[in-house]
Amino acid sequence: MVVGRLPWWDHVVVPAPDLAMSEGYLTAEARARVEIDRQLVACGWVVQDRNELNLYAGQGVAVREFIMAAGHGRADYLLFVDGKAVGAVEAKPSGTPLAGVESQSAKYAAGLPKDLPALVSPLPFLYESTGDETMFTDGFDPEPRSRPVVTFHRPETLARWLRHWIDDAEAGSLRARLDRLGPVPADGLRRIQVEAIGRIEASMCRNHPRALAQMATGSGKTFMAANLAYRLVQTAGAERVLFLVDRANLGRQTLREFQQFATPGDGRKFTDLYNVQLLTSNRIDPAARVVITTVQRLYSMLRGEEELPEDVDEKSGAEIEPERPVEVVYNPAIPIEAFDVVIVDECHRSIYGVWRQVIEYFDAFLVGLTATPAKQTFGFFNQNLVVEYGHAEAVADGVNVDFDVYRIRTKISEQGSTVEAGLVTKFRERETRKVRLEKLDEDVVYDARQLDRDVVAVDQIRTVIRTFRDNLFKPLDEGGIFPGRSEVPKTLIFAKDDSHADDIVRICREEFGRGNDFAVKITYRTTGVKPEDLLNQFRNSFNPRIAVTVDMIATGTDVRPLECVMFMRQVRSRNFFEQMKGRGVRVIDPNDLQAVSADATAKTHFVIVDAVGVTEAEFNDTNPLDRHKAESLKTLLDQVAAGVRDPDVVSSIAGRLARLDRVITPDDRTEIADAAGGVGLTDLVRFLTDAVDTDRAWEVAAAASGGADPTDEQLHEARAELVEKACRVLAERPELRTKLVEVRRSYTQVLDETSKDEIIDAGFSRDATDRARTTIESWQAFVAEHRDDIDALQILYSRPYGKRLTLKAIKELATAIGRPPYNWTPERLWAAYEALEVSRVRGSAGTQFTNLISLVRKALDPDRDLVAYPLTVDERFQNWLAQQTQAGTTFTADQLAWLTRIKDHLATSLTIAPDDFELEPFIGHGGYGRANTTFAGRLAPLLDELTQELVA
Incomplete structure (x- = not known):
């Protein structure tokens, strides 16, 4: 995150010199410290030199170059709260990896000079920062581990955390208090809800920053989340929980869920115990322990806007999503510690793309709730899927129809x-x-x-x-x-x-x-x-x-x-x-x-x-359990009795019995259980559903292989074993089969005929289409596999603050995909998409390396259009010009010509520097000197702004 540089930054005034000129003469670390100074001031700290020390200048004072005890060096910044040392900041030049820097800040924490006032030793709050990237370690955590934060915490927040530690040395941080969460009470909860709460809490206790719960629609995700929020607030002492919804009417539905939630124990409503606020204005109630809002309103608030138009809040975040990822800046009214936990409920996949910096702004646990996760969802939550509960299981449990x-x-x-x-x-x-x-x-x-x-x-x-x-x-x-x-x-x-x-x-x-x-x-x-x-x-x-x-x-x-x-x-x-x-x-x-x-x-x-x-369509993942609609239940049961072990037959029986389970009388239920040797109809349905569940087969096969990934043969054997066990319950009990048929005949059931659509040729031969599909699938797999070890993929996937793509990184990616066994070029990948999705491809591959950016984005999000990168840059350029016109800025014809040349250069090179003006097409028009004169000496900041606005 870059504080103080975006056009709409107006929340904090930080006195600073005109850095457009002066920063160019500073060392890399000195430039980083200028940026760190800005961020500290924005977060409420008074920044001082050692020789100007005044610990009464504010609640929080950050002292530069503080000399520590012998052998412990000089702290880049020593942090004081209420006159007492509480932490330190280790500054590094921009681009420095911070993974191994914790030892330096830890040395400062343990090296306080004798008699220096401090409540805790070693100092508990340690930061490492380049100005672009900041890591934070909370010494009050059970297992202190650095984590990325957007910027620094405010002094009053560290003071509050210190008071928690003074009150109870074993509960100085939320992560420490999570250990106090006991077993989840099962009263009033479904089995899957109890399981989901327990697994999310276990993930938090292990200090995993993100967790994803995949639960079928209708299985009670919101009610589960209300129970989770209650335990986090009531037992773990979470200060505030944010509940993000897709649009305002779902927020109202969530508020009703909290209002109707009777808490364990005395049964009082959640809202009788704690304030729950559904945001209808851009102001958070300081007393609210749960805040419900949309991502678009949250973004508006971070920008410091007075209000959000009501109709914007009523729309889905997907409908109004910007064309490119939004960037956020620090807002002192909503600091990064404003929420301890952020629950993202069924938000559109765009929240993990264009809106992701809004939720990553907070130093909080992130919990995702969804019935239909995409690859992008799994990636955002670090592949930490803590619970998986699909449609078939929900039908078997009577949670879905x-x-x-x-x-x-x-x-x-x-x-x-x-x-x-x-x-x-x-x-x-x-x-x-x-x-x-x-x-x-x-x-x-x-x-x-x-x-x-x-x-x-x-x-x-x-x-x-x-x-x-x-x-x-x-x-x-x-x-x-x-x-x-x-x-x-x-x-x-x-x-x-x-x-x-x-x-x-x-x-x-x-x-x-x-x-x-x-x-x-x-x-x-x-x-x-x-x-x-x-x-x-x-x-x-x-x-x-x-x-x-x-x-x-x-x-x-x-x-x-x-x-x-x-x-x-x-x-x-x-x-x-x-x-x-x-x-x-x-x-x-x-x-x-x-x-x-x-x-x-x-x-x-x-x-x-x-x-x-x-x-x-190929994306229809959830199929009906009943896959043999033309055959009667008696025919299916007879097939099982005769030795047929087709999974579709077993699934169809499960589907028929699941429907029966929702309508039968208690007497019928008892008779079926008697015929089944004491097995109830609900358990029988679950038994049959588990038998055809691929995940269940994998678990059985993995257990048989001693925990290793099972082979295809082991998976086949596990599936066959599960199906055989399920079928034996029916095959060896003729009286059960008879009773099921008799009972079902007394209830009306619907068998709808399903037509298959005809295959329509798209104009390409089948072989060509298959080759294109194989190429695209291989390309998507390559991007997913190498997103952590190829710089360009890592940047495009994670979008880390302050880290930009370079042409060098893109060329390295082009070299990687050009090697065997892939032998790809951007042109070949582009042609594959044109063969399958010609209506969703704009522009041609050409010979531009930067088109790889568009191809990577398409691989990460297959639902988006494939647009040539120069076209994307040109569209952003036109939008920028329109914004300038609205702001009252006009350009001469000469200035527009220079702006167009700069735009074209960025579309192919991603960056621009004064040296580039010594080359064509710039040098033929007078080079850097002529361009700088044309823009009245303001070319340097203009280049920075255009790079910010136009480049990925």
Whole structure:
């Protein structure tokens, strides 16, 4: 982090000379100390020379070049709080690795001069810093270990930590107090919630800075996190916990979770014991122990903005994410120690990319909660996955319901169509929806990708909705979606945009012959009523039966009575699709379901109605347990009895029995347990699910191999052993198989037919496509494998403060990928992406080494477009020019010509220095002297600013 250099730094005034000139004449370490001085002052410290010592100048005083006891050298900075020595800072030149510097600061800590006032010896608070990078060691930790921090802690914070130590020498730091957390009480918690809390706390006790909990949608992540926050605040003494959500309506949902949380013991509500603040303004309540907000509001607060527009907080961080990573600067009103723990709840993957410096700003434990982690998520949390609980396990535990897929395919949906020339055709403005008539001069040909964006085929929407209506209540043997029902189940439809949603709502009302309250649009642009009020009606009232949304209900929102999720839009992200699909998995008590859907008996499953082929995409990770829908339960059980050990058969039986488990009576449950030799139906489902769980097979194989990674043969044997054990429970008990069939026949079940989409050739031969796919997969694997040992990959992945890419690092990467066995060039990698994703590639590879930056970013985030690096730089340049114009700065034609040359140089070289002006194209236009004169002697800071704004 660079304090005091960004355009919007206005939080702290640090008196300093004009360093644009003076710093150039200082040594590297002296320049680092100038920057360290700035940061210390910004953090509330008074910085003094030894001969100007005045320990009463402020609560915190940092004394330069303090002479320590004999043999202990001279401390670069000795830190005093309330007149007593508490720590030291070891300064090093920028770029110096700090891994081995702890011994020097530790020497100062143990070398206090005799009679120097100090509460603790050795000194507990030690820093090593280059000005760009800072490491901190807390001597009160059980196992003191340096950790990276953005800048220094404030004096009042160190004073508070010292008071904790004075009160209890064994509890001087949060990490020390974590040891006091006892076993997690199981009352009121699911098994997986108890397990998740225990594992997160164990990770913190081991001083792992980051932990990721992967828990299926609907498994109670937020309630688990509320319990975790209570234990951290109540027992471990955490000062404040930050709860980051994706958008404001999820923040309100989280606040309700804390308000309803009855704490262990006397049962008082969490909010009766501790203040919980949902930020609706840019001010943190000093008394708040839990703060809930969005990442965009937090970024606004760090920037010192007075307020954030309300509509920005209501949107997902993904919708408003900047084009490139944001950078943060120190804000004394929100110091790095403002939060002890940051919980990131189901935030979009962009929070670990463009927003990551916002959450890395704090010196805090980071805990991630998600149902659908991406590779980028695992990387951000240092691969520290402490709990993994998937959809199949959640179904087996009765925490989720399973799903079926009902596929609707239309000709226009897959092939597009043509509007012929000569027809008088309606044209509609996207924003205003104003319609005009115009006669076509030529044919309008459109494909499936343009549908509902460039062209609205009204009959295509009508055909899908009419097909849904006509098949909704048909008998089971005729392919009915919800046979035996008479009222439309609560249905959520995902549209492409607001305009598309308006069309769907209108046609739903027409096709079902119902009024305005039957189908509604719930998006951020809904007017006349708050979207959240509509959402509550959808959740709690009979009407609306159908809600149409774009993204607002896609993640995190809880609608338990939902029984049908319809996709009328494509989804390119695996994570986003799993989140959208997850809206239907939540369980609900039959009485609560019947309160809004009187003709329903119980929610045994939900149905995905796929009108676009989204369930057939390669990224669809979660498949239904039931994979043999055309076969009866009796047929599947007979196959097992006859010796069939197909995992899909076992999975299908588990899926059928999981649905049965949600509706049977206590008497039926007892009879099944008796027939199973005392094994309950819920345990039987879990047993069968575990048998086809790849992770479970790996655990068994690893145990058999003595802890080593198992071979493929050992994995196969473990899988076969698990399946055999599960099948024997059914195979050796004919009476159990008979009882299961009898009981199931007394309950209505749905078997939906699933259609497979046709393979459409993209224009390349199959061999060429396969080669391109293999190249891209190998490239992604290379980036993941070498991100820690190749400088360019490390910088692009981690984005460390103050560390920039150089052309040398990029050329080293090009050399590495050009060696056998890869033999890649940027041009070859670029061509592979063009072969598979031509619509998502902008610009050509050319011969620029810097295009490797774009290729690495694409490998780290496959969902982003591949854009030639010079194009990226040019776009940033145009944005910078626009910002200058808005600020009242204009440039002459000569100045613009120089700026363009500088921009082009940065696009190919990443850096620029005065020596570069001795080369073409600069020297032909007068070189550095002419350029500096053109900009009135301010060329040097202008070069720094352009490098900051344009270069990755």
